[in-house]
Amino acid sequence: MFSDLDPLLHSQLRLGIMSLLMSVEYAEFTFLKEKTNSTAGNLSVQLDKLSVAGYISIEKSFKGKKPLTTCTVTKKGIKAFEEYVNALKQYIKQP
Amino acid sequence: MFSDLDPLLHSQLRLGIMSLLMSVEYAEFTFLKEKTNSTAGNLSVQLDKLSVAGYISIEKSFKGKKPLTTCTVTKKGIKAFEEYVNALKQYIKQP
DNA sequence: ATATTTTGGTTTATTTTATAAACTAATTTA
DNA sequence: TAAATTAGTTTATAAAATAAACCAAAATAT
Numbered sequence: 001m002f003s004d005l006d007p008l009l010h011s012q013l014r015l016g017i018m019s020l021l022m023s024v025e026y027a028e029f030t031f032l033k034e035k036t037n038s039t040a041g042n043l044s045v046q047l048d049k050l051s052v053a054g055y056i057s058i059e060k061s062f063k064g065k066k067p068l069t070t071c072t073v074t075k076k077g078i079k080a081f082e083e084y085v086n087a088l089k090q091y092i093k094q095p
Numbered sequence: 096m097f098s099d100l101d102p103l104l105h106s107q108l109r110l111g112i113m114s115l116l117m118s119v120e121y122a123e124f125t126f127l128k129e130k131t132n133s134t135a136g137n138l139s140v141q142l143d144k145l146s147v148a149g150y151i152s153i154e155k156s157f158k159g160k161k162p163l164t165t166c167t168v169t170k171k172g173i174k175a176f177e178e179y180v181n182a183l184k185q186y187i188k189q190p
Numbered sequence: 191a192t193a194t195t196t197t198g199g200t201t202t203a204t205t206t207t208a209t210a211a212a213c214t215a216a217t218t219t220a
Numbered sequence: 221t222a223a224a225t226t227a228g229t230t231t232a233t234a235a236a237a238t239a240a241a242c243c244a245a246a247a248t249a250t
Contacts, residue, residue, distance in 0.1 A: 001130045002114070005107045011237075012100045019097070019186045029198070035096045040199055042238055048200095049236095060199095065245065067198055085187045091114045092180045106208075124227070135228055137209055143229095155228095160216070162227055 003087040006080055008053050013038050013046045018081050021056060021073035029069035047071060055080055098182040101175055103148050108133050109141045113176050116151060116168040124164035142166060150175055 009015055016036040020027055033043050047069075050056045055077030059070045073081070104110055111131040115122055128138050142164075145151045150172030154165045168176070 001132070002107075002111045007107075007236090010105070010107060012097075012102075012105060013237080015186050016097045022189065033198090037096070039239070040197095041201085041240075044198095044200060045237080067245090069199075082189075085189065088183070088187060091110050092183060102207090108208080128227090134210070135226095136211075136230085139227095139229060140208080162216090164228075 002090055005087050005091075006084045008049065008055065009080060009084040011046070013042060014050055015084075017043075017046060017050060017071075018055065018073065018077065021071060022078065022081055026070050026072045029071070032071065050077070053080075097185055100182050100186075101179045103144065103150065104175060104179040106141070108137060109145055110179075112138075112141060112145060112166075113150065113168065113172065116166060117173065117176055121165050121167045124166070127166065145172070148175075 009018060013036055016038075017032055020032060020035055029040075029043065029047075032038075032047075033040060036043065038046075047056070047058060051058045053076075054074060056071050056073050059072075061068050061070070104113060108131055111133075112127055115127060115130055124135075124138065124142075127133075127142075128135060131138065133141075142151065142153060146153045148171075149169060151166050151168050154167075156163050156165070
């Protein structure tokens with residue numbers, strides 16, 4: 001009846017992050033923080049989970065002398081997102 | 096950017112329950128249990144939450160001598176579901 | 191010059207949720 | 221009549237989300 005929803009994507013913040021990353025080439029920590037309206041702590045944790053899962057890749061560098069965290073979605077992440085969206089559609093298709 | 100997702104609906108099982116109830120006039124506990132592939136305990140808990148929120152109404156009666164739990168979605172539940180779906184679309188609309 | 195605030199985060203603790211396990215009571219079935 | 225099934229509820233545990241506390245460097249104000 002209903003396919004399972006990837007628990008990694010079925011989270012408002014992580015879904016928001018992935019949604020943004022699907023539409024841009026890369027995104028900085030501060031950009032994601034602003035767009036998703038999240039706290040730095042929460043964002044940091046959730047980015048890490050997505051990264052550990054292989055859905056995004058995170059690069060840490062410096063802009064001048066300030067830390068700079070840059071994220072991109074991976075192939076695996078794109079596939080997972082697409083599958084999630086398809087599964088979700090079963091739940092929200094209205095009669 | 097992203098609207099908040101009603102946390103009561105942003106749960107696989109509760110969303111499945113609501114999705115089913117949106118498409119039928121009423122549903123029995125056992126029907127929901129089978130269709131959502133959930134355990135009785137989990138279903139019982141989540142139905143209760145939806146009921147406390149006023150999203151569904153639950154009627155407990157007897158079929159012969161066996162307990163019979165029947166659920167229907169309320170007006171409030173329908174509105175919440177529709178709003179949830181609209182909010183969700185912001186997250187999953189693909190480029 | 192030096193305190194104070196801001197930036198860009200991470201780590202750890204707390205709260206909330208979801209899920210599973212254990213239980214109840216009545217009912218079939220063997 | 222003992223064992224298993226049905227239809228659930230309650231309680232305990234595991235997992236997740238969030239918030240709070242913290243850190244180091246840089247920018248700003250005094």
